[in-house]
Amino acid sequence: MKSLNTARSMLAGPALILLVGALVPLLLTSGFHLRLVTIICIYTILCTGFNLLYGYAGQISMGQQGFFALGAYAFTLLMSAGNWSFWSALPAALLICAGVALLIGIPLLRLRSHYLAMATLCFGLVFAGIASRWIEFTGGTAGMMVPSVKFSGHIVSRTELYYAILLIMVLVLVMQNFIVSTHMGRALMSLRGDETAAQSLGVNVTAWKLRIFILSSVLAGLAGIASAVVNRQVNPSFSEFPILVSILTIAVVGGLGTRYGALLGACVVVIAPQGLAAFGESETIIYGVCLLLFLMFMPHGLSGLIPKLFGRIRRKAASPAPGVVKAGEIKP
Amino acid sequence: MNAFKQPAAAAGDVMLDIKGATMRFGGLVAVNDVSLQVCKGQVYGLLGPNGAGKSTLFNLVTGVLVPTAGRIEFARQDVSKLALHRRSALGMARTFQIVRVFHGMSVLDNVLMGFHHTLIDGLLPSMFMAGRVLRRERQLREEGMALLAFVGLAQRAEEMVEHLPHGQLRLLEIARALASGPNLLLLDEPAAGLNDQETRNLGQLLRKLNAQGLSIVLVEHNIDFMMGLCHRLAVLDHGSKIAEGTPQQIQVDENVIEAYLGRRASHA
Numbered sequence: 001m002k003s004l005n006t007a008r009s010m011l012a013g014p015a016l017i018l019l020v021g022a023l024v025p026l027l028l029t030s031g032f033h034l035r036l037v038t039i040i041c042i043y044t045i046l047c048t049g050f051n052l053l054y055g056y057a058g059q060i061s062m063g064q065q066g067f068f069a070l071g072a073y074a075f076t077l078l079m080s081a082g083n084w085s086f087w088s089a090l091p092a093a094l095l096i097c098a099g100v101a102l103l104i105g106i107p108l109l110r111l112r113s114h115y116l117a118m119a120t121l122c123f124g125l126v127f128a129g130i131a132s133r134w135i136e137f138t139g140g141t142a143g144m145m146v147p148s149v150k151f152s153g154h155i156v157s158r159t160e161l162y163y164a165i166l167l168i169m170v171l172v173l174v175m176q177n178f179i180v181s182t183h184m185g186r187a188l189m190s191l192r193g194d195e196t197a198a199q200s201l202g203v204n205v206t207a208w209k210l211r212i213f214i215l216s217s218v219l220a221g222l223a224g225i226a227s228a229v230v231n232r233q234v235n236p237s238f239s240e241f242p243i244l245v246s247i248l249t250i251a252v253v254g255g256l257g258t259r260y261g262a263l264l265g266a267c268v269v270v271i272a273p274q275g276l277a278a279f280g281e282s283e284t285i286i287y288g289v290c291l292l293l294f295l296m297f298m299p300h301g302l303s304g305l306i307p308k309l310f311g312r313i314r315r316k317a318a319s320p321a322p323g324v325v326k327a328g329e330i331k332p
Numbered sequence: 333m334n335a336f337k338q339p340a341a342a343a344g345d346v347m348l349d350i351k352g353a354t355m356r357f358g359g360l361v362a363v364n365d366v367s368l369q370v371c372k373g374q375v376y377g378l379l380g381p382n383g384a385g386k387s388t389l390f391n392l393v394t395g396v397l398v399p400t401a402g403r404i405e406f407a408r409q410d411v412s413k414l415a416l417h418r419r420s421a422l423g424m425a426r427t428f429q430i431v432r433v434f435h436g437m438s439v440l441d442n443v444l445m446g447f448h449h450t451l452i453d454g455l456l457p458s459m460f461m462a463g464r465v466l467r468r469e470r471q472l473r474e475e476g477m478a479l480l481a482f483v484g485l486a487q488r489a490e491e492m493v494e495h496l497p498h499g500q501l502r503l504l505e506i507a508r509a510l511a512s513g514p515n516l517l518l519l520d521e522p523a524a525g526l527n528d529q530e531t532r533n534l535g536q537l538l539r540k541l542n543a544q545g546l547s548i549v550l551v552e553h554n555i556d557f558m559m560g561l562c563h564r565l566a567v568l569d570h571g572s573k574i575a576e577g578t579p580q581q582i583q584v585d586e587n588v589i590e591a592y593l594g595r596r597a598s599h600a
């Protein structure tokens with residue numbers, strides 16, 4: 001019965017998200033709004049990886065934007081310069097992300113975690129440098145066009161693209177839920193706590209750090225590919241600072257180490273600037289102040305509110321047997 | 333004192349064999365050429381004043397430290413240089429002098445960490461065998477709950493570990509160690525910070541485990557607790573083993589009285 005519960009808690013959220021996500025295009029009128037929702041999905045994929053890496057396993061990477069760009073560039077180059085088909089360029093680009101993460105990760109993950117933060121930050125900077133300066137190969141600051149995706153002659157429309165990315169995001173969330181509700185999630189959480197204790201219980205700490213770093217990099221690459229296809233182009237801005245700032249903001253606003261923090265945070269980070277644009281010059285300041293308030297008063301982000309809300313509703317419903325809170329409800 | 337009469341204690345099957353283990357930290361010799369054998373079914377006690385090297389010896393056996401010299405055999409296998417994370421699979425489990433639980437996780441999840449070495453290792457293999465992982469996860473929860481019930485923490489299973497008082501954290505660490513299915517359980521000062529009642533309960537718990545055939549190595553400062561529980565004791569002082577024997581032998585050993593009990597008396 002418990003495993004049924006686990007399975008249900010793994011699938012219920014993503015199913016609801018899929019349902020709502022599928023209805024969204026019917027409610028939206030403009031292509032611009034559809035684009036925003038697509039970007040939310042892309043950011044959710046990107047930040048789910050970051051959340052697993054930092055929120056659950058406590059390993060900081062400051063180079064996720066580098067992998068975001070690496071995926072996008074590798075995919076585009078394979079498609080255009082290499083003339084590869086979509087179905088071979090996609091996995092190949094993801095494999096490249098995994099390979100680069102492996103190379104960076106092997107020497108670093110044996111050390112303490114801030115070395116990983118430094119090295120990944122460098123990776124992001126180096127990648128941005130190469131992307132803008134190696135003009136013959138990457139198109140320099142102008143970037144490259146991404147050929148439109150075609151399946152047997154049919155050019156994929158914006159709406160179809162949105163549905164595809166929505167589906168990928170939901171699958172990524174299911175995978176995340178599966179990881180965090182089993183021994184894999186426990187192993188990851190043991191890394192952020194006490195490595196000696198984890199090891200003496202049989203956790204191969206180095207291997208698990210490497211595994212989750214590679215997974216988060218592959219998810220960043222996947223988001224980058226989606227972004228390239230949606231924007232129909234790649235350029236060095238993919239690997240630049242604003243993306244990193246967005247990742248960190250989403251993590252803080254949504255709530256680290258929670259299942260739906262990435263999605264909640266992505267909604268806020270994509271939608272809020274639309275409202276703030278009215279403030280013109282002072283937009284950045286207001287944005288910064290809001291972020292600071294979040295940090296001060298909502299350490300668990302928006303996800304921290306959900307159990308509270310549920311708790312209130314439940315109390316109002318006068319459910320019997322108070323005091324005993326079930327695991328699924330207090331756990332992220 | 334009926335603990336001494338247990339036949340298991342007499343069985344000569346060596347489980348842990350420490351041969352001339354030495355550990356240096358710079359100029360300090362924390363463990364100096366210590367040899368001892370723990371047999372199957374034994375409760376083996378380590379006594380010694382503060383800084384004698386008991387925890388360091390524990391760390392050598394469990395792989396947190398690699399001995400500077402000497403050899404450590406567990407289940408007839410040389411484990412002196414075996415990686416820390418490979419040891420639980422061999423059947424040894426430990427608790428720490430200063431409790432080490434995983435924060436941000438529930439009490440039950442902490443216990444389930446003990447099963448880790450029996451589960452599918454890696455992300456991809458686990459995803460390919462998702463069904464098996466989920467089924468096993470259900471069994472684990474039942475087994476974990478049974479262990480929590482055994483140490484008396486069943487009601488607190490779903491709480492976050494941060495909410496548990498010190499005494500219960502010690503029990504939680506024992507439950508977690510038991511989850512890994514050990515043949516040898518190493519406990520570093522399990523009664524430290526427990527009140528008299530809790531200490532008595534702990535003693536009973538350990539007796540029960542030993543009666544089921546589990547071998548135990550125990551470090552404790554509480555002499556009465558040790559004398560009542562251990563089949564055999566060794567005394568360390570300044571890193572060296574100065575005495576070994578049954579509780580009766582240790583109590584009258586002159587070296588021990590001088591190095592340990594005598595020093596205690598002079599403190600008072």
Ligand SMILES: Nc1ncnc2c1ncn2[C@@H]1O[C@H](COP(=O)(O)OP(=O)(O)OP(=O)(O)O)[C@@H](O)[C@H]1O
Nearest residue numbers: 357360362380381382383384385386387388389429
């Ligand atoms: N990692 C280390 N680096 C340097 N010195 C250490 C280290 N670990 C222990 N020591 C030293 O080794 C000696 C033995 O320490 P150990 O912790 O093994 O003693 P102990 O018998 O467990 O004492 P206690 O009863 O206080 O727990 C002490 O002098 C201690 O300061």
Ligand SMILES: [Mg+2]
Nearest residue numbers: 386387388429
């Ligand atoms: Mg000690």
